[in-house]
Amino acid sequence: MADTRTITVNVNGEVHTNTINVRKNLIDYLRDDLGFTGSHVGCEHGVCGACTLDINGETVRSCLMLAVQADGTAITTIEGLADNGVAGDLKKSFAEKNALQCGYCTPGMLASAIEYINAGGNADKDKIRRHISGNYCRCTGYQAIVEAIYSVAENGGN
Amino acid sequence: MKAASFLYELPEDLNTALQLLNSSDIDVLPLAGGQSLMPMMNFRVSQPDLLVDLNKIDSLKKIDSDSNSIKIGSMVKYSDMEKSDLIKEKIPLINNVIPFVAHSAIRNRGTIGGSIALADPAAEFPSLLVSLDATIELMNIKGTREVKSEDFFTGIFETDRKTNELVTSINIPINKSPKKFGFYEITRRHGDYAMAGAFVTTDGDKKEFSNSRVVLFAVSTKPLRIIDIEVFLNGNLLNDVSVQENAIDIINGYEFEGDLHNDTEAKKTYAKVSLKRALGELNG
Ligand SMILES: Cc1cc2nc3c(=O)[nH]c(=O)nc-3n(C[C@H](O)[C@H](O)[C@H](O)COP(=O)(O)OP(=O)(O)OC[C@H]3O[C@@H](n4cnc5c(N)ncnc54)[C@H](O)[C@@H]3O)c2cc1C
Ligand code: FES
Numbered sequence: 532m533a534d535t536r537t538i539t540v541n542v543n544g545e546v547h548t549n550t551i552n553v554r555k556n557l558i559d560y561l562r563d564d565l566g567f568t569g570s571h572v573g574c575e576h577g578v579c580g581a582c583t584l585d586i587n588g589e590t591v592r593s594c595l596m597l598a599v600q601a602d603g604t605a606i607t608t609i610e611g612l613a614d615n616g617v618a619g620d621l622k623k624s625f626a627e628k629n630a631l632q633c634g635y636c637t638p639g640m641l642a643s644a645i646e647y648i649n650a651g652g653n654a655d656k657d658k659i660r661r662h663i664s665g666n667y668c669r670c671t672g673y674q675a676i677v678e679a680i681y682s683v684a685e686n687g688g689n
Numbered sequence: 690m691k692a693a694s695f696l697y698e699l700p701e702d703l704n705t706a707l708q709l710l711n712s713s714d715i716d717v718l719p720l721a722g723g724q725s726l727m728p729m730m731n732f733r734v735s736q737p738d739l740l741v742d743l744n745k746i747d748s749l750k751k752i753d754s755d756s757n758s759i760k761i762g763s764m765v766k767y768s769d770m771e772k773s774d775l776i777k778e779k780i781p782l783i784n785n786v787i788p789f790v791a792h793s794a795i796r797n798r799g800t801i802g803g804s805i806a807l808a809d810p811a812a813e814f815p816s817l818l819v820s821l822d823a824t825i826e827l828m829n830i831k832g833t834r835e836v837k838s839e840d841f842f843t844g845i846f847e848t849d850r851k852t853n854e855l856v857t858s859i860n861i862p863i864n865k866s867p868k869k870f871g872f873y874e875i876t877r878r879h880g881d882y883a884m885a886g887a888f889v890t891t892d893g894d895k896k897e898f899s900n901s902r903v904v905l906f907a908v909s910t911k912p913l914r915i916i917d918i919e920v921f922l923n924g925n926l927l928n929d930v931s932v933q934e935n936a937i938d939i940i941n942g943y944e945f946e947g948d949l950h951n952d953t954e955a956k957k958t959y960a961k962v963s964l965k966r967a968l969g970e971l972n973g
């Protein structure tokens with residue numbers, strides 16, 4: 532039994548191997564050890580959604596996952612989002628519709644939005660609202676975010 | 690905050706996990722989806738000496754069925770259940786409820802076994818399982834035992850599980866035609882824990898209530914089965930509005946558990962509204 536462990540993760544296409552303390556949350560490993568500070572930490576108990584990112588094609592709360600549990604996975608953070616495809620369309624759409632002000636929620640919001648479009652989510656504002664109900668935004672009042680996701684969904688999600 | 694230090698093991702088979710869980714000199718906790726345990730550890734409400742991560746034990750991740758029941762392994766995630774055709778066909782109630790449990794990022798990690806072991810009185814699955822008369826399978830190094838879901842939940846975050854036992858699977862009886870059901874919950878925001886909620890189930894092939902179950906959640910210390918209402922409903926037509934109204938009146942005779950935001954009277958009102966809408970959905 533040990534309180535450290537060696538893990539290998541693929542973050543945005545780059546492989547990293549580190550020996551880390553087992554108590555370290557995934558978000559802290561990404562931010563503090565690897566320097567991917569794009570994903571944000573709001574609440575550290577799963578409620579705000581700021582730390583949401585993609586692991587092996589699924590969204591997770593990186594504050595509720597131990598870094599050791601990410602061993603062997605492929606992680607995409609906001610730094611790794613492409614400028615084309617669904618991610619690119621959403622980034623453009625967020626900018627066009629003013630769907631961010633301070634930007635604190637945006638990395639998590641985009642991860643949830645990408646998940647919505649990739650799952651075939653249609654242009655339905657109620658469904659979009661329900662899907663992003665786990666992501667807090669303290670600035671925009673959500674309207675612009677819903678519009679941004681809606682307009683990508685309307686165009687067939689790429 | 691961050692979790693206090695602990696030791697960590699990632700066993701690949703059930704036996705090793707049960708051995709680890711059996712240590713009496715240190716405080717050991719199983720880690721499933723971590724969607725409740727990690728927040729508790731980050732807040733330091735929970736400070737285990739050793740975490741036994743169950744995520745590599747494939748035998749706990751299966752959904753099996755025979756002609757009488759479906760067996761869902763404790764490490765099956767909400768998102769796995771959502772994708773299962775077997776569950777969709779045989780127990781559509783589960784598919785209907787999952788979107789109301791938290792948010793997709795949480796459902797991608799959270800497990801049925803974790804929800805059952807945690808026994809949050811406001812959680813959907815403990816009451817859902819009571820409404821389907823499910824059985825919980827538990828294991829320790831000595832062997833296996835089964836407990837009716839109704840007897841498993843004993844209080845707020847309290848169950849019949851011993852600290853050296855793991856929840857290994859949940860067994861849900863099935864019939865030729867799936868149970869008809871009604872489900873309704875009141876929340877502040879989609880995906881939040883409920884302020885109150887109700888499940889009604891009844892045999893799928895009849896026009897009258899038959900073998901019905903009425904279970905309320907988030908209004909008591911544990912899933913609240915109201916047998917008086919079930920007895921009253923059985924034999925009556927599903928779509929009889931006066932029967933529904935009389936059934937709801939029975940709630941007046943019950944005491945409810947208030948919480949930080951809602952007192953006992955508010956809970957009673959929410960319980961009635963939830964039951965009314967669940968009964969209404971049953972016929973729709
Ligand atoms: C923002 C947020 C919103 C949420 N909203 C809801 C909601 O609306 N409804 C709802 O029901 N839940 C909600 N949840 C909780 C979520 O459903 C949890 O996933 C679930 O309650 C626990 O499952 P888990 O697999 O994550 O368990 P964990 O957090 O890993 O474990 C929970 C507890 O059970 C024990 N345990 C886990 N598995 C086993 C096992 N097999 N045998 C014995 N003991 C075990 C652990 O030691 C721990 O004490 C929410 C969570 C968050 C963060
Ligand atoms: S920081 Fe992870 S959900 Fe708030």
Ligand code: FES
Pocket residue numbers: 630631632633634635636637667668669670671
């Ligand atoms: S843009 Fe500031 S929190 Fe959403």
